[in-house]
Amino acid sequence: MTKEQIEEAAKEYSGLTDNPKDSDSRERGSLCIAFKDGADWCINSVWHDASEQPKRNEIYLVQMGKDGFDTFYDSKNWKVFKRGLNITRWAYIEDLLPNTEE
Structure with missing residues:
Protein backbone atom coordinates (compact mmCIF):
# COMPACT_ATOMS: atom_id res chain seq x y z
CA MET A 1 0.00 0.00 0.00
CA THR A 2 1.41 3.36 -0.98
CA LYS A 3 1.25 6.62 0.97
CA GLU A 4 -1.07 7.97 -1.72
CA GLN A 5 -3.48 5.05 -1.26
CA ILE A 6 -3.48 5.59 2.51
CA GLU A 7 -4.11 9.32 1.98
CA GLU A 8 -7.04 8.60 -0.34
CA ALA A 9 -8.52 5.99 2.01
CA ALA A 10 -8.17 8.43 4.94
CA LYS A 11 -10.00 11.18 3.03
CA GLU A 12 -12.76 8.78 2.03
CA TYR A 13 -13.09 7.39 5.58
CA SER A 14 -13.22 10.83 7.17
CA GLY A 15 -15.59 12.28 4.59
CA LEU A 16 -13.16 14.91 3.33
CA THR A 17 -13.82 13.84 -0.25
CA ASP A 18 -17.51 14.77 0.08
CA ASN A 19 -17.19 18.44 1.00
CA PRO A 20 -13.78 19.52 2.31
CA LYS A 21 -14.99 23.04 3.23
CA ASP A 22 -18.09 22.25 5.30
CA SER A 23 -18.54 23.22 8.97
CA ASP A 24 -17.20 19.86 10.19
CA SER A 25 -13.94 20.12 8.22
CA ARG A 26 -11.76 20.53 11.36
CA GLU A 27 -13.14 17.30 12.86
CA LYS A 36 -3.24 7.82 8.49
CA ASP A 37 -1.42 7.51 11.82
CA GLY A 38 -3.25 4.25 12.51
CA ALA A 39 -2.37 2.87 9.09
CA ASP A 40 1.30 3.77 9.57
CA TRP A 41 1.30 2.18 13.02
CA CYS A 42 -0.26 -1.01 11.66
CA ILE A 43 2.28 -1.28 8.85
CA ASN A 44 5.28 -0.60 11.10
CA SER A 45 4.14 -2.61 14.13
CA VAL A 46 4.94 -5.98 12.54
CA TRP A 47 8.62 -5.20 11.97
CA HIS A 48 11.27 -6.23 14.48
CA ASP A 49 14.74 -4.76 14.83
CA ALA A 50 17.57 -7.05 13.78
CA SER A 51 18.81 -7.07 17.38
CA GLU A 52 15.80 -9.27 18.20
CA GLN A 53 16.10 -12.89 17.08
CA PRO A 54 13.09 -14.51 15.34
CA LYS A 55 11.59 -17.69 16.78
CA ARG A 56 12.93 -20.95 15.41
CA ASN A 57 10.91 -22.77 12.73
CA GLU A 58 8.97 -19.67 11.65
CA ILE A 59 8.95 -18.12 8.18
CA TYR A 60 10.03 -14.49 8.18
CA LEU A 61 10.91 -11.73 5.74
CA VAL A 62 14.16 -9.86 6.28
CA GLN A 63 15.26 -6.49 5.01
CA MET A 64 18.92 -6.43 4.05
CA GLY A 65 20.33 -2.93 3.89
CA LYS A 66 17.91 -0.40 2.39
CA ASP A 67 16.42 -2.27 -0.57
CA GLY A 68 17.03 -6.01 -0.28
CA PHE A 69 14.34 -8.43 0.91
CA ASP A 70 14.26 -12.22 1.19
CA THR A 71 12.39 -14.88 3.13
CA PHE A 72 13.95 -17.37 5.51
CA TYR A 73 12.74 -20.23 7.64
CA ASP A 74 15.32 -20.63 10.36
CA SER A 75 18.72 -19.46 11.43
CA LYS A 76 20.64 -21.32 14.09
CA ASN A 77 23.26 -18.63 14.63
CA TRP A 78 21.31 -15.37 14.35
CA LYS A 79 24.18 -13.02 15.27
CA VAL A 80 26.44 -14.30 12.48
CA PHE A 81 23.52 -14.62 10.04
CA LYS A 82 22.26 -11.04 10.51
CA ARG A 83 25.75 -9.57 10.32
CA GLY A 84 26.66 -11.55 7.20
CA LEU A 85 23.51 -10.47 5.35
CA ASN A 86 23.38 -6.92 6.77
CA ILE A 87 19.86 -7.54 8.13
CA THR A 88 18.28 -4.33 9.41
CA ARG A 89 14.82 -5.62 10.34
CA TRP A 90 12.52 -8.60 9.93
CA ALA A 91 8.82 -9.57 10.16
CA TYR A 92 6.98 -12.86 10.44
CA ILE A 93 5.20 -13.63 7.17
CA GLU A 94 2.05 -14.47 9.13
CA ASP A 95 1.98 -10.92 10.54
CA LEU A 96 2.18 -9.41 7.04
CA LEU A 97 -0.87 -11.28 5.75
CA PRO A 98 -4.35 -9.74 6.08
CA ASN A 99 -6.49 -10.88 8.96
CA THR A 100 -9.32 -12.95 7.47
CA GLU A 101 -11.09 -13.61 10.78
CA GLU A 102 -14.52 -12.05 11.17
Whole structure:
Protein backbone atom coordinates (compact mmCIF):
# COMPACT_ATOMS: atom_id res chain seq x y z
CA MET A 1 0.00 0.00 0.00
CA THR A 2 1.41 3.36 -0.98
CA LYS A 3 1.25 6.62 0.97
CA GLU A 4 -1.07 7.97 -1.72
CA GLN A 5 -3.48 5.05 -1.26
CA ILE A 6 -3.48 5.59 2.51
CA GLU A 7 -4.11 9.32 1.98
CA GLU A 8 -7.04 8.60 -0.34
CA ALA A 9 -8.52 5.99 2.01
CA ALA A 10 -8.17 8.43 4.94
CA LYS A 11 -10.00 11.18 3.03
CA GLU A 12 -12.76 8.78 2.03
CA TYR A 13 -13.09 7.39 5.58
CA SER A 14 -13.22 10.83 7.17
CA GLY A 15 -15.59 12.28 4.59
CA LEU A 16 -13.16 14.91 3.33
CA THR A 17 -13.82 13.84 -0.25
CA ASP A 18 -17.51 14.77 0.08
CA ASN A 19 -17.19 18.44 1.00
CA PRO A 20 -13.78 19.52 2.31
CA LYS A 21 -14.99 23.04 3.23
CA ASP A 22 -18.09 22.25 5.30
CA SER A 23 -18.54 23.22 8.97
CA ASP A 24 -17.20 19.86 10.19
CA SER A 25 -13.94 20.12 8.22
CA ARG A 26 -11.76 20.53 11.36
CA GLU A 27 -13.14 17.30 12.86
CA ARG A 28 -12.87 15.55 9.52
CA GLY A 29 -9.27 16.70 9.21
CA SER A 30 -8.46 15.29 12.65
CA LEU A 31 -10.14 12.01 11.72
CA CYS A 32 -8.13 11.90 8.49
CA ILE A 33 -4.85 12.39 10.39
CA ALA A 34 -5.82 9.74 12.95
CA PHE A 35 -6.64 7.28 10.15
CA LYS A 36 -3.24 7.82 8.49
CA ASP A 37 -1.42 7.51 11.82
CA GLY A 38 -3.25 4.25 12.51
CA ALA A 39 -2.37 2.87 9.09
CA ASP A 40 1.30 3.77 9.57
CA TRP A 41 1.30 2.18 13.02
CA CYS A 42 -0.26 -1.01 11.66
CA ILE A 43 2.28 -1.28 8.85
CA ASN A 44 5.28 -0.60 11.10
CA SER A 45 4.14 -2.61 14.13
CA VAL A 46 4.94 -5.98 12.54
CA TRP A 47 8.62 -5.20 11.97
CA HIS A 48 11.27 -6.23 14.48
CA ASP A 49 14.74 -4.76 14.83
CA ALA A 50 17.57 -7.05 13.78
CA SER A 51 18.81 -7.07 17.38
CA GLU A 52 15.80 -9.27 18.20
CA GLN A 53 16.10 -12.89 17.08
CA PRO A 54 13.09 -14.51 15.34
CA LYS A 55 11.59 -17.69 16.78
CA ARG A 56 12.93 -20.95 15.41
CA ASN A 57 10.91 -22.77 12.73
CA GLU A 58 8.97 -19.67 11.65
CA ILE A 59 8.95 -18.12 8.18
CA TYR A 60 10.03 -14.49 8.18
CA LEU A 61 10.91 -11.73 5.74
CA VAL A 62 14.16 -9.86 6.28
CA GLN A 63 15.26 -6.49 5.01
CA MET A 64 18.92 -6.43 4.05
CA GLY A 65 20.33 -2.93 3.89
CA LYS A 66 17.91 -0.40 2.39
CA ASP A 67 16.42 -2.27 -0.57
CA GLY A 68 17.03 -6.01 -0.28
CA PHE A 69 14.34 -8.43 0.91
CA ASP A 70 14.26 -12.22 1.19
CA THR A 71 12.39 -14.88 3.13
CA PHE A 72 13.95 -17.37 5.51
CA TYR A 73 12.74 -20.23 7.64
CA ASP A 74 15.32 -20.63 10.36
CA SER A 75 18.72 -19.46 11.43
CA LYS A 76 20.64 -21.32 14.09
CA ASN A 77 23.26 -18.63 14.63
CA TRP A 78 21.31 -15.37 14.35
CA LYS A 79 24.18 -13.02 15.27
CA VAL A 80 26.44 -14.30 12.48
CA PHE A 81 23.52 -14.62 10.04
CA LYS A 82 22.26 -11.04 10.51
CA ARG A 83 25.75 -9.57 10.32
CA GLY A 84 26.66 -11.55 7.20
CA LEU A 85 23.51 -10.47 5.35
CA ASN A 86 23.38 -6.92 6.77
CA ILE A 87 19.86 -7.54 8.13
CA THR A 88 18.28 -4.33 9.41
CA ARG A 89 14.82 -5.62 10.34
CA TRP A 90 12.52 -8.60 9.93
CA ALA A 91 8.82 -9.57 10.16
CA TYR A 92 6.98 -12.86 10.44
CA ILE A 93 5.20 -13.63 7.17
CA GLU A 94 2.05 -14.47 9.13
CA ASP A 95 1.98 -10.92 10.54
CA LEU A 96 2.18 -9.41 7.04
CA LEU A 97 -0.87 -11.28 5.75
CA PRO A 98 -4.35 -9.74 6.08
CA ASN A 99 -6.49 -10.88 8.96
CA THR A 100 -9.32 -12.95 7.47
CA GLU A 101 -11.09 -13.61 10.78
CA GLU A 102 -14.52 -12.05 11.17
